[in-house]
Amino acid sequence: MLEALEGSQAVxxxxxxxxxxxxxxxxxxxxxxxxxxxSKLVADGKLQCEFISVESEFSAASVVLGAALAxxxxxxxxxxxxxxxxxxxLFNIAGMRVPIVMTCANRAVSSPLSIWNDQQxxxxxxxxxxxxxYCSDNxxxxxxxxxxxxxxxxxxxxxxxxxxxxxxxxxxxxxEIPTQQQVDAFLxxxxxxxxxxxxxxISLGTLVSPEFFSEARYSHHKALLNAEAEIVSxxxxxxxxxxxxxxxxxxxxxxxxxxxxxxTIGSVLGTLREALRELPSGQPVKLISLRSFRPFPxxxxxxxxxxxxxxxxxxxxxxxxxxxxxGLEVLGALSELANPPRVHNFAAGLGGRDIPxxxxxxxxxxxxxxxxxxxxxxxxDLSKLPVEDR
Amino acid sequence: MTTNILISExxxxxxxxxxLESGHRACLGCGExxxxxxxxxxxxxDVMVANATGCLEIFTTPWPExxxxxxxxxxxxxxxxxxxxxxxxxxxxxxxxxxxxAFGGDGGTFDIGFQALSGxxxxxxxxxxxxxxxxxxxxxxxxxxxxxxHAAMTTTSPPxxxxxxxxxxxxxxxxxxxxxxxxxxxxxxxxxxSDIRKKVRRAMAIEGPTFLQxxxxxxxxxxxxxxxxxxxxxxAVQTGLFPIIELERGELASVMPLREVxxxxxxxxxxxxxxxxxxxxxxxxxxxxxxxxxxxxxxxIYNLRGxxxxxxxxxxxxxxxxxGGRWA
Numbered sequence: 010m011l012e013a014l015e016g017s018q019a020v021x022x023x024x025x026x027x028x029x030x031x032x033x034x035x036x037x038x039x040x041x042x043x044x045x046x047x048s049k050l051v052a053d054g055k056l057q058c059e060f061i062s063v064e065s066e067f068s069a070a071s072v073v074l075g076a077a078l079a080x081x082x083x084x085x086x087x088x089x090x091x092x093x094x095x096x097x098x099l100f101n102i103a104g105m106r107v108p109i110v111m112t113c114a115n116r117a118v119s120s121p122l123s124i125w126n127d128q129q130x131x132x133x134x135x136x137x138x139x140x141x142x143y144c145s146d147n148x149x150x151x152x153x154x155x156x157x158x159x160x161x162x163x164x165x166x167x168x169x170x171x172x173x174x175x176x177x178x179x180x181x182x183x184x185e186i187p188t189q190q191q192v193d194a195f196l197x198x199x200x201x202x203x204x205x206x207x208x209x210x211i212s213l214g215t216l217v218s219p220e221f222f223s224e225a226r227y228s229h230h231k232a233l234l235n236a237e238a239e240i241v242s243x244x245x246x247x248x249x250x251x252x253x254x255x256x257x258x259x260x261x262x263x264x265x266x267x268x269x270x271x272x273t274i275g276s277v278l279g280t281l282r283e284a285l286r287e288l289p290s291g292q293p294v295k296l297i298s299l300r301s302f303r304p305f306p307x308x309x310x311x312x313x314x315x316x317x318x319x320x321x322x323x324x325x326x327x328x329x330x331x332x333x334x335x336g337l338e339v340l341g342a343l344s345e346l347a348n349p350p351r352v353h354n355f356a357a358g359l360g361g362r363d364i365p366x367x368x369x370x371x372x373x374x375x376x377x378x379x380x381x382x383x384x385x386x387x388x389x390d391l392s393k394l395p396v397e398d399r
Numbered sequence: 400m401t402t403n404i405l406i407s408e409x410x411x412x413x414x415x416x417x418x419l420e421s422g423h424r425a426c427l428g429c430g431e432x433x434x435x436x437x438x439x440x441x442x443x444x445d446v447m448v449a450n451a452t453g454c455l456e457i458f459t460t461p462w463p464e465x466x467x468x469x470x471x472x473x474x475x476x477x478x479x480x481x482x483x484x485x486x487x488x489x490x491x492x493x494x495x496x497x498x499x500x501a502f503g504g505d506g507g508t509f510d511i512g513f514q515a516l517s518g519x520x521x522x523x524x525x526x527x528x529x530x531x532x533x534x535x536x537x538x539x540x541x542x543x544x545x546x547x548x549h550a551a552m553t554t555t556s557p558p559x560x561x562x563x564x565x566x567x568x569x570x571x572x573x574x575x576x577x578x579x580x581x582x583x584x585x586x587x588x589x590x591x592x593s594d595i596r597k598k599v600r601r602a603m604a605i606e607g608p609t610f611l612q613x614x615x616x617x618x619x620x621x622x623x624x625x626x627x628x629x630x631x632x633x634x635a636v637q638t639g640l641f642p643i644i645e646l647e648r649g650e651l652a653s654v655m656p657l658r659e660v661x662x663x664x665x666x667x668x669x670x671x672x673x674x675x676x677x678x679x680x681x682x683x684x685x686x687x688x689x690x691x692x693x694x695x696x697x698x699x700i701y702n703l704r705g706x707x708x709x710x711x712x713x714x715x716x717x718x719x720x721x722x723g724g725r726w727a
């Protein structure tokens with residue numbers, strides 16, 4: 010049955026269905042509604058768990074780390090500055106290969122201060138060694154959250170479920186919340202192979218000399234690559250149970266004969282879907298929605314882009330001094346194809362700037378006028394800048 | 400008659416539980432190694448430990464070896480209070496009574512891990528936090544921390560034409576911790592093993608956050624021979640520079656009395672880190688007077704002056720009945 014729910018409220022319900030035993034969080038916009046909703050569920054006795062309001066995001070990540078090591082399923086959520094403050098712990102959690110699920114309510118990073126959406130926060134920690142799944146709508150946020158626990162626990166890796174702040178977190182949609190029986194059938198009770206127990210003492214997080222460090226990093230890399238199979242199987246099994254899928258590693262839609270694809274990450278997919286429907290020329294364009302950014306699905310992407318002439322990558326963050334982040338990785342992956350498509354790279358929707366339907370012609374214009382082929386930020390009004398910065 | 404017995408069998412028959420085994424790589428005379436052994440011995444095997452980055456972490460766990468016989472985790476330098484809090488929350492959720500211990504040095508406790516510690520205390524987690532206080536960042540090569548005593552020389556507070564060692568005072572961490580109104584906060588010293596064990600047992604019996612700051616001499620960082628650790632640590636107490644106290648819910652509950660108070664120079668003279676105070680120099684004389692005043696102040700506010708014999712303590716004192724003036 011569809012329920013009209015705010016994204017944050019829906020995610021809170023999804024988390025509760027996964028029976029977490031420890032939740033730790035610190036308030037930050039636009040994540041706050043998630044933990045507010047969870048604390049209400051705890052207060053009303055609808056969720057039995059230790060809910061810990063910590064004194065910083067740094068401690069939120071540290072508390073869930075300790076909890077997972079001591080044998081409990083643990084969850085946290087954050088955004089923006091909070092993700093960066095957690096940064097050191099995020100690397101530590103992943104390096105120790107601890108299964109934790111976190112929601113990142115994507116938001117821009119200061120400075121300049123902005124509470125609004127882009128994806129600079131999760132992109133900044135892409136090398137932390139977490140699995141990163143991006144959601145294109147709130148149903149996916151719900152389903153991905155539940156899948157994330159199974160992926161994390163089977164692959165012994167932390168999973169960050171990224172949902173665009175405000176665009177998803179604060180938006181009401183009709184959402185199918187699964188039943189407790191469905192989730193219980195999908196997600197067995199938490200069991201971690203390296204839990205701390207007094208009758209079998211082990212030491213975790215030890216000092217590693219150069220003699221072992223490369224092997225530790227390599228095995229972490231392999232674990233992430235191997236997690237592709239868990240991401241795919243979780244989505245397949247979830248679909249068998251509920252009839253809904255989130256696209257596995259990535260999803261492709263649009264006419265078969267298309268020679269052009271637009272690759273997106275996150276909620277902008279809906280905007281482009283709508284814009285394509287209204288496109289007067291009726292030019293066939295595929296939409297590729299990248300769900301798994303880590304592991305980066307090189308093989309799936311090559312299959313999805315085979316035979317294309319142009320791939321337009323649209324992302325909500327970039328690396329100053331370099332350019333697009335997703336774009337560069339797509340370019341790298343597709344360079345392995347015999348006849349690789351041209352890759353055009355744009356950033357848009359930064360710091361909450363709206364991405365209107367009118368973005369589509371601007372993107373497609375690149376096909377007739379590819380310019381110098383370099384990364385571009387869409388919609389920059391140079392008149393707002395001092396002359397020397399233009 | 401001789402009996403052959405396997406080492407493993409012998410270990411099993413040990414009368415005391417040992418949480419930290421021999422074979423670790425601590426320096427000769429390390430205070431931390433002895434304190435860790437005493438603390439885990441008193442706490443027993445039904446514990447798990449969160450350990451901050453620092454000497455204790457490094458010398459006990461060079462992969463693939465570990466000297467710990469208790470479940471142990473090192474995450475980062477500044478999050479030990481929070482990791483311990485998470486472990487405690489998980490055990491609570493599972494209905495288990497295993498006690499969580501948190502171990503940190505003075506850098507990890509007074510400075511970089513201070514916020515996580517404060518949060519853990521404020522939220523009332525059932526954790527015993529033990530601070531191994533060797534009064535500087537020894538692991539990185541003896542840099543000053545907020546626990547370094549006034550006028551001490553470290554590699555980042557060197558004496559020179561314009562400086563007489565550390566310019567600032569040692570942070571009063573136990574008062575700050577006690578100000579969280581936790582059930583129990585205490586100081587102790589490696590020179591008084593039975594005092595450490597007694598306080599650990601006391602803390603273990605309390606449901607809620609407890610804190611133990613143990614003075615831990617460092618031969619390398621303080622500049623003295625490794626076989627002098629206990630003597631040096633004892634002098635810190637006997638001069639009043641490191642008061643041994645217990646605070647319950649923020650109120651002073653007991654102190655270790657000093658029967659014969661020694662001048663601070665007896666303590667300072669034993670260590671190279673204070674050698675710049677023993678030259679013929681007006682500033683040196685002023686600093687010595689200043690440090691004596693700090694000790695006098697401790698003696699005054701905690702009313703440390705006792706009567707009769709000096710407290711005498713040694714390992715086993717609390718379990719083996721001996722004559723003489725025994726404190727506690």
